[in-house]
Amino acid sequence: MTRPDLPRACVEPAPAKINLCLHVTGRRPDGYHLLDSLVVFTELGDRVTVAPGPLSLAVTGPFAADLAGDEDNLCLRAARSVGADCAITLHKALPVASGIGGGSADAAAVLRALGRSPADPAGLGADVPVCLASVPARMNGVGEAVEPLPGLPALHLLLVNPRVAVPTPAVFRALKRRDNPALPVLPASPDAAALLGWLHGTRNDLQAAAIGIAPAIADVLAALRDAGARLSRMSGSGATCFGVFADAAAAQAARDAIARARPGWWVAQTHTLPSPPPAR
Structure with a gap:
């Protein structure tokens, strides 16, 4: 009904x-x-x-x-x-x-x-x-x-997808290890710099397996690093990767550079939605 x-x-x-x-x-x-x-x-x-x-x-x-x-x-x-x-x-x-x-x-x-x-x-x-x-x-x-998670700051991102299909089941089948440590303790209400520092101590355990299936993902990560990303990583099981940038202007400049160099890729500038403030 x-x-x-x-x-x-x-x-x-x-x-x-x-x-x-x-x-x-x-x-x-x-x-x-x-x-x-x-x-x-x-x-x-x-x-x-x-x-x-x-x-x-x-x-x-x-x-x-x-x-x-x-x-x-x-x-x-x-x-x-x-x-x-x-x-x-x-x-x-x-x-x-x-x-x-x-x-x-x-x-x-x-x-x-x-x-x-x-x-x-x-x-x-x-x-x-x-x-x-x-x-x-x-x-x-x-x-x-x-x-x-209340209190997380917004981040300036560039999303890039090489337009290559990566089946999720195949990525999980390709994993070499399935008993990795959990995430470290997240700082309470971190600012963008603290969150980025914490992220550098984490991983995407699916990334290596996905690159084995679609090597173009490694090209995307390299392009984001070369464009000035403070962190570049694959999201989920791929093939979309993200780069974290200092501000919107830096993300826009990276978007323009990558889009010119790789016209066949999907490239989109965006920012994360901030979480609600911590309850008082």
């Missing part, structure tokens, strides 16, 4: 999810990997519109063609998970299957628009629970344990 309190279209942003760090700490008997990750979101993202009507999905935007014919899109699965009949329009501004949570963020935006969530949002995907709130958080387990 269509929600009785959804008389008109509801628009929800679906911010891109960035794994600033991602440690693989174990593997369950059922094969699912245990993760420990610091996740943030950006002002850049997709957009979802949910309106009354029979269940349907229309996709617009620069990456719409990459989802053509997807009958099992996560937006549809999210609506079905709460028994909603609704017309969904997805404006796809982010590359598909690129390690920045596009599909999970889209599904979470549908659930927010509907005002409902399934009992186990992680059943839709490991990133869906953290994307529901879309605030900086530490994500543990198989994605079901989410701890919001």
Whole structure:
């Protein structure tokens, strides 16, 4: 049934999810990997519109063609998970299957628009629970344990994707170690410099495996370093990488340089959404 309190279209942003760090700490008997990750979101993202009507999905935007014919899109699965009949329009501004949570963020935006969530949002995907709130958080387990982190500063980022597909299952299969240490203790309410210093003591444990599958990821990381990034790292299972820059001007200069040198890559300047201030 269509929600009785959804008389008109509801628009929800679906911010891109960035794994600033991602440690693989174990593997369950059922094969699912245990993760420990610091996740943030950006002002850049997709957009979802949910309106009354029979269940349907229309996709617009620069990456719409990459989802053509997807009958099992996560937006549809999210609506079905709460028994909603609704017309969904997805404006796809982010590359598909690129390690920045596009599909999970889209599904979470549908659930927010509907005002409902399934009992186990992680059943839709490991990133869906953290994307529901879309605030900086530490994500543990198989994605079901989410701890919001107040007081994190905004960071200036450049996102770069070499337009190479990297299947997530293949990356996990290529891991050489699955019992890595958890994240170190995060300083309380760090400023940008302290957060960056802490990040240098962390990793993305999927990065080496993804580079083995798609060597272009190493080229992206090198390009970000050469453009002045204070930290360059892959997000999620790739292939999107991010560079942290001192300010918006530095990120813009890097964007211009990389876009000129690599016209086939997807390059986007953005900044992270700050977390709410600590409760007093």
